[in-house]
Amino acid sequence: MLIWAGMRGAVTLAAAQTLPAQGVPHRNLLIFIAFAVAAGSLLIQGGTIGWFVKLLKPAVADPSEEFEERTKMMDVLRTASEKVISERGAEGHFDKATRMAVIDAQRNALLDARDDGTFDAEVLGSALTVLDADQIAITLRGGPDS
Known part of the structure; x- marks a missing residue:
């Protein structure tokens, strides 16, 4: 075309x-x-x-498939964050270091999924962008854990 x-x-x-x-x-x-x-x-x-x-006849994205893929990605992110929280014993206590460790674990899980070809590149890109924005926001807020 x-x-x-x-x-x-x-x-x-x-x-x-x-x-x-x-x-x-x-x-x-x-x-x-x-x-x-x-x-x-x-x-x-x-x-x-x-x-x-x-x-x-270019392919049109199926909204139900995209929703299912995003749901699976959220499960991957939730699993990564729960692992960090349980390792740190940070149930209910989220200091800056724990939040940054969660973001790093989630980013690594997404990058592993990218390497495996598990998720669509566009969906992965948007999730990584959100993680980057969260990390920047946490870093800019500063505070006692800086």
Whole structure:
């Protein structure tokens, strides 16, 4: 689809325009042919792009599958955080160091899932972005645990 929607003949036309005015036989004819090819390509391919997209039928994301994938990812994040909390004996007490350790464990779990190909790249990217934002917010708040 990218090729079909590309710049058909634009480079050829630009190259033809750079031909020196003297010393090139039939320069005007070459420029006209390059222009005709570019215009023809534009009209033919531009006029049929809608048909071509319908023919390819690009995949549409299924909301139920995305919801299921996000639910699985939340389970992975919850498991990672519960492990850190139980190891630190921090039930009910979340100091800055514990929160940062939870974020690190969650990030590592997501990166492992990425390496395994468990989740979609877009879903993983958004989850990692949220973790980064949480880490920055905790760091900027400062406090006694800084």
